[in-house]
Amino acid sequence: MPDDKRVAVLGAGMHPWGKWGRNFVEYGLAAAGDALGEAGLPWTDIQYVAGADTIRNGYPGFIAGATFAQALGWNGARVSSAYAACASGAQAISNARAQILAGLCDVALVVGADTTPKGFFAPVGGDRRDDPDWLRFHLLGATNPTYFALYARRRMELFGATEADFAAVKVKNARHGLENPNARYRKQVTAEEVLASPMVADPLRLLEICATSDGGAALVLASMDFARRYAGTDDLVTIDAVSTVTPRFPQTVIEMPNFSTDSAIAAATVGPTFKHSVALAAYEEAGISPEDVDMAEVYDLSSALELDWYEDIGLCKEGEAERLLRDGDTTIGGRVPVNPSGGLSCFGEAIPAQAIAQVCELVWQLRGRATGRQVEGARVGITANQGLFGHGSSVIVSR
Amino acid sequence: MPPAKTRLPAIEGWFTVDEHAPALLGSRCTACGNFAFPKETFFCRNPECQGTEFADTELSRTGKVWSFTDACYQPPKPYEAAVPYVPFAIAAVELAAEQMVVMGQVVSGVGVDALTVGTEVELVLDTLYEDDDHEYLVWKWRPCGADDTEETR
Numbered sequence: 001m002p003d004d005k006r007v008a009v010l011g012a013g014m015h016p017w018g019k020w021g022r023n024f025v026e027y028g029l030a031a032a033g034d035a036l037g038e039a040g041l042p043w044t045d046i047q048y049v050a051g052a053d054t055i056r057n058g059y060p061g062f063i064a065g066a067t068f069a070q071a072l073g074w075n076g077a078r079v080s081s082a083y084a085a086c087a088s089g090a091q092a093i094s095n096a097r098a099q100i101l102a103g104l105c106d107v108a109l110v111v112g113a114d115t116t117p118k119g120f121f122a123p124v125g126g127d128r129r130d131d132p133d134w135l136r137f138h139l140l141g142a143t144n145p146t147y148f149a150l151y152a153r154r155r156m157e158l159f160g161a162t163e164a165d166f167a168a169v170k171v172k173n174a175r176h177g178l179e180n181p182n183a184r185y186r187k188q189v190t191a192e193e194v195l196a197s198p199m200v201a202d203p204l205r206l207l208e209i210c211a212t213s214d215g216g217a218a219l220v221l222a223s224m225d226f227a228r229r230y231a232g233t234d235d236l237v238t239i240d241a242v243s244t245v246t247p248r249f250p251q252t253v254i255e256m257p258n259f260s261t262d263s264a265i266a267a268a269t270v271g272p273t274f275k276h277s278v279a280l281a282a283y284e285e286a287g288i289s290p291e292d293v294d295m296a297e298v299y300d301l302s303s304a305l306e307l308d309w310y311e312d313i314g315l316c317k318e319g320e321a322e323r324l325l326r327d328g329d330t331t332i333g334g335r336v337p338v339n340p341s342g343g344l345s346c347f348g349e350a351i352p353a354q355a356i357a358q359v360c361e362l363v364w365q366l367r368g369r370a371t372g373r374q375v376e377g378a379r380v381g382i383t384a385n386q387g388l389f390g391h392g393s394s395v396i397v398s399r
Numbered sequence: 400m401p402p403a404k405t406r407l408p409a410i411e412g413w414f415t416v417d418e419h420a421p422a423l424l425g426s427r428c429t430a431c432g433n434f435a436f437p438k439e440t441f442f443c444r445n446p447e448c449q450g451t452e453f454a455d456t457e458l459s460r461t462g463k464v465w466s467f468t469d470a471c472y473q474p475p476k477p478y479e480a481a482v483p484y485v486p487f488a489i490a491a492v493e494l495a496a497e498q499m500v501v502m503g504q505v506v507s508g509v510g511v512d513a514l515t516v517g518t519e520v521e522l523v524l525d526t527l528y529e530d531d532d533h534e535y536l537v538w539k540w541r542p543c544g545a546d547d548t549e550e551t552r
Contacts, residue, residue, distance in 0.1 A: 138478060140502060140503065143474050151466070153466045153467060153516070157515065158516070198471065202468050259436060259437060260437075260502065261500040265433060
């Protein structure tokens with residue numbers, strides 16, 4: 001892949017996920033410090049800071065790039081702050097990458113961190129009758145798991161997925177995350193325990209729905225020229241694609257926070273679903289196909305949703321995800337391990353940090369540093385993520 | 400017997416307050432014919448269309464369940480939950496004529512066991528929440544042919 005289409009990852013860092021209850025800036029600083037340490041670069045050399053915003057932590061969260069830059073000590077770097085719901089972290093990566101590929105800077109820092117409230121994500125407060133996110137809670141009582149459950153039930157009815165399949169996803173991811181020092185939940189669970197946990201949104205149970213977490217993640221990105229000179233080697237981990245495409249009309253799958261899908265009546269054609277199109281754009285940008293992928297980090301907001309992703313990122317055809325899971329293909333040691341980090345199942349979601357954390361995991365896997373969860377011989381990985389209001393992302397990382 | 404509470408829509412202009420045959424109020428683009436719910440007022444979602452004028456339109460009152468679930472845990476505010484909390488089912492329903500899927504709660508008393516993908520349902524009005532003087536109404540889905548004593552009680 002030509003140098004003007006990719007950027008190098010010099011360092012990755014994370015603050016462990018949990019429910020620490022501290023200021024989100026602390027997590028971001030810790031992650032940034034680790035990423036800079038791994039890169040061996042002083043903060044003062046960073047020319048661009050891309051922050052991923054948190055909307056639940058006031059003004060400092062809305063201007064995350066500047067918040068982190070100030071906390072690290074103003075160094076004159078240019079900044080950006082991005083909000084794109086669950087894809088905020090990927091948008092921050094995209095911003096930094098665009099600056100580097102445009103030749104506007106050589107080395108950039110990407111940071112996302114969050115402090116989250118307990119329980120269901122609720123809309124931002126106030127009486128806001130023009131906000132669909134507020135209205136779906138008020139008029140329908142539709143939480144995020146409501147939507148995850150609609151997709152899960154549809155898998156059961158269309159493709160014969162079972163509650164045992166969904167539980168098996170949780171059991172797999174729990175095992176993957178056991179030795180991940182940044183994971184919040186590091187406990188093996190059995191299928192029996194999953195199936196005995198309380199029903200939240202039929203058919204999804206408490207242990208199958210991702211928690212809300214505190215955490216922080218960071219990356220140091222550089223131009224290929226800078227990275228070669230600095231690292232003195234061609235053996236670099238690179239980001240080869242960052243897809244942040246929006247949906248195409250008509251969206252025929254119900255999406256958070258909407259009350260309805262688009263109508264398909266006026267459309268000449270109905271294309272791939274949004275989640276599928278996010279991954280397709282990444283493959284096209286990287287010039288590879290799903291067969292080239294050795295592992296994936298996908299957004300398992302629910303256990304069942306991980307199965308949808310297998311199909312959306314092209315690991316198998318529609319309706320075949322359960323077979324992939326049952327055959328062990330997506331377990332570490334299998335053909336194409338999915339969520340070797342343990343996924344959201346073991347982390348919970350720290351919104352602006354999560355898409356960055358997915359990339360951190362791929363970087364460490366590709367460097368052979370994923371102790372206790374290593375995907376042996378991996379050369380190419382893909383991430384996939386989706387959030388509210390037409391945001392999604394897919395990043396392809398290779399070595 | 401206490402005086403009956405005044406029945407009001409929980410939101411204005413989203414559905415007709417017709418106790419017997421209510422309908423969701425969507426919009427239809429006068430240029431391309433695209434449906435939307437809730438109503439569009441100033442832009443058409445169809446990227447091929449420059450339309451800016453929309454006719455109010457009553458959407459189909461019946462459809463088929465695309466998928467369904469329930470809310471076993473009490474949703475957070477601004478959902479106004481009854482005390483004690485009563486779980487409810489939610490369905491996403493395909494409307495054939497409009498070629499779209501619309502979500503709604505399922506009437507009280509009908510759980511997920513009574514639903515399957517493809518179940519035919521119809522739109523009814525039911526109580527979303529109450530205060531001392533008012534009953535706030537919202538649209539809900541009810542399996543066709545289901546006993547309606549609960550709803551019209």
